[in-house]
Amino acid sequence: MKKLTYIATLAGSMLIATSCVDLNQEPQSFISEEEYISTINQESLESAVTALYNNLWHDNYGFNSRIQRIQVCADEITYRAAKPGNELAYYDQLSPNIGANTADFDTSWELFYFTIANANKLIHFAKAPADATEEEITKFNRALAEAYFLRGLSYFYLVRMYGNVPIVPENGNETIINCPLSTPEDVYTKMIVPSLEYAVTWLPETPRSGNSSTPTKWAAETCLADVYITMAGWPLKKEEYYAKAAEAAKDVLDNNQYHQQEVNYEDLWKEANKNNSEFMFCLHHSQANKVMASNYGKSYYPTDFYDKNKGKAPGGWADYYARKEAFENYPDDKRKDWNFMTEWYSTANNNQLTSWQDSPDGLPCISKYYNYNQGDPAASAQANGVTCIYRLADAKLLYAEASTRATGSVNTQAKDAVKSIQDRAGYAERDIQEVSGNETADEFLEIVSNERKYEFYAEMRRWFELVRTEQVSVKRAEAWNGSFFQTQSHYYFPIPSAQILLTGWTNNPGY
Known part of the structure; x- marks a missing residue:
C-alpha cells in the first residue's frame, strides 16, 4: 500500500513541469500528457521548460537551503552551537546522520529527481511541428536544450552527493523505484556528459530570458568542464579528464560574451544588479512576487x-x-x-x-x-537575489586548475585568468599568495584552490572541491579522525530511508 501511495504521489508531481502551459480544451478530451507534449508549440515548450526551474528550486527551503547546509562539512561556514539539538552539528563533525539530517536528503533527492523526470518528458515527447522551418526547429531545439542542461546538472549534484543513483528511463515507462542503482561512472558517461554536450551544441550564446535565469552555451560548457574535472578526481580518478576540462573551459574563456572586469565584486550581490554581465546561470529569487524566494x-x-x-x-x-x-x-x-x-x-x-x-x-x-x-x-x-550556480570566474579557475593538472606546468592563460580575479579583488596587502609567474605547478594549484575559496565564499561550491581533491582530511583536520567519512572511506550522504524501503537498494556504507 505504501508503494502504491508513493507511486501515485510521484506521478502527480510529474505534472508540475507543464503547469505553466494552458491545458484548457473545448470540448474536454482524454488526451494523454505524452500526446499533449508531443504537439506543443514553441511558446508552450518554453513555458514548460521554464517550469523546470521551479522544480529545481523546489520551495523556500529547497535547493539553496539544502546545498548550503551540507557545506558545513567544509572549511568555510559553520553552525550555531548554542542552538539546542542543532542538526548541523553532524555535518560539522563530518558525520551526517540519516535520521537528524533526513530533511536535507529527502528534499534534495526529491527536487533533483522531479527535475529529471519532467525534463525527460520534454526530451522524449516534445517534437517540433512537421511543417516547421529550419529556423523554427533551431528555436525548438534551443528550448529543449535547457531541459537537457537541467537534467545533466541535476544528475551531477546527485552523483556527487549520493554516489550510486538510479538512471530514470527517458521514456517514462518505469518509475524510479523500479530502477537499479547505477555507478557514478555510468551516470557520468550515460547521462551527465551526453546531456551537457547536447546543451552545449544547441543552447544560444545569449540567454533566452535575457538574463542568467536561463543558461547559455557557455554556462553548459562551464558545467561540462566542472564535470570533467570532477571525473578526474575522487572517486573515479580518471586523470585524462583534466585535459577535457581544460579544453571546455578554454573554449568558454576564448569565446564567451561575459565580462568580469565591468562588475565590482560587491555589485554582484546587490539586488539592483543581479542581472549583471558575469553570471552565467543562477536561480533568480523574488520574495515580493512569490517566485522562488530564497x-x-x-x-x-x-x-x-x-x-x-x-x-x-x-x-x-x-x-x-x-x-x-x-x-x-x-x-x-x-x-x-x-x-x-x-x-x-x-x-x-x-x-x-x-x-x-x-x-x-x-x-x-x-x-x-x-x-x-x-x-x-x-x-x-x-x-530576493540569486543563487549563483555558474559565473565567469568558475570558467577561469576551472581552466587554471585543469590545464595545470593536465600538463604539469603553468601556462600564461592560466596565470592571467587567476591574476584577473586577484586584481579585481584589490588586495590591500601583498602578503598572501599572488601569481608572480615563478610558481611551480603545485604552488600554482594551491593558489587556485585558495582563490576559489575566497572568490566563491559561501556560494555552495567548497565541499565538492574538497571531496574531488581529497582534501577534507587536510582542511578539516580537527574533525577528521574518527569521523564517519574517515571510518567509512567515502564522502557520500545517505540515500533517503524511504527510497531504500521502497526499492530494496543497498544504502551507502555505514548508513
Whole structure:
C-alpha cells in the first residue's frame, strides 16, 4: 500500500513541469500528457521548460537551503552551537546522520529527481511541428536544450552527493523505484556528459530570458568542464579528464560574451544588479512576487541582531556563521569587506555596537547576501537575489586548475585568468599568495584552490572541491579522525530511508 501511495504521489508531481502551459480544451478530451507534449508549440515548450526551474528550486527551503547546509562539512561556514539539538552539528563533525539530517536528503533527492523526470518528458515527447522551418526547429531545439542542461546538472549534484543513483528511463515507462542503482561512472558517461554536450551544441550564446535565469552555451560548457574535472578526481580518478576540462573551459574563456572586469565584486550581490554581465546561470529569487524566494533572510543574521535604523530587534536565526579560521585567513581585500559582517548592534549588549568577538556566539557573520533582503534587515525569513550556480570566474579557475593538472606546468592563460580575479579583488596587502609567474605547478594549484575559496565564499561550491581533491582530511583536520567519512572511506550522504524501503537498494556504507 505504501508503494502504491508513493507511486501515485510521484506521478502527480510529474505534472508540475507543464503547469505553466494552458491545458484548457473545448470540448474536454482524454488526451494523454505524452500526446499533449508531443504537439506543443514553441511558446508552450518554453513555458514548460521554464517550469523546470521551479522544480529545481523546489520551495523556500529547497535547493539553496539544502546545498548550503551540507557545506558545513567544509572549511568555510559553520553552525550555531548554542542552538539546542542543532542538526548541523553532524555535518560539522563530518558525520551526517540519516535520521537528524533526513530533511536535507529527502528534499534534495526529491527536487533533483522531479527535475529529471519532467525534463525527460520534454526530451522524449516534445517534437517540433512537421511543417516547421529550419529556423523554427533551431528555436525548438534551443528550448529543449535547457531541459537537457537541467537534467545533466541535476544528475551531477546527485552523483556527487549520493554516489550510486538510479538512471530514470527517458521514456517514462518505469518509475524510479523500479530502477537499479547505477555507478557514478555510468551516470557520468550515460547521462551527465551526453546531456551537457547536447546543451552545449544547441543552447544560444545569449540567454533566452535575457538574463542568467536561463543558461547559455557557455554556462553548459562551464558545467561540462566542472564535470570533467570532477571525473578526474575522487572517486573515479580518471586523470585524462583534466585535459577535457581544460579544453571546455578554454573554449568558454576564448569565446564567451561575459565580462568580469565591468562588475565590482560587491555589485554582484546587490539586488539592483543581479542581472549583471558575469553570471552565467543562477536561480533568480523574488520574495515580493512569490517566485522562488530564497533563504537569505533571517538565516544569515545573528540572533542578537538589532536594527538601529528602525529601532527594532528582529533577530536572525543564525543558521550559518563564518568559520573563525576562514575569516581570519581571508585576504584583506574588497571581497572580505563585503562577505563578512564583523560588528552589529546587539540586543545582548543593550543595543550597542558589538564586535563579533564579543557577541554571544563569538563568530563573524556572513554578509554576502544581505542586500537581497526583502524589507527591513532580518525581518523576513525569505529574500530576493540569486543563487549563483555558474559565473565567469568558475570558467577561469576551472581552466587554471585543469590545464595545470593536465600538463604539469603553468601556462600564461592560466596565470592571467587567476591574476584577473586577484586584481579585481584589490588586495590591500601583498602578503598572501599572488601569481608572480615563478610558481611551480603545485604552488600554482594551491593558489587556485585558495582563490576559489575566497572568490566563491559561501556560494555552495567548497565541499565538492574538497571531496574531488581529497582534501577534507587536510582542511578539516580537527574533525577528521574518527569521523564517519574517515571510518567509512567515502564522502557520500545517505540515500533517503524511504527510497531504500521502497526499492530494496543497498544504502551507502555505514548508513
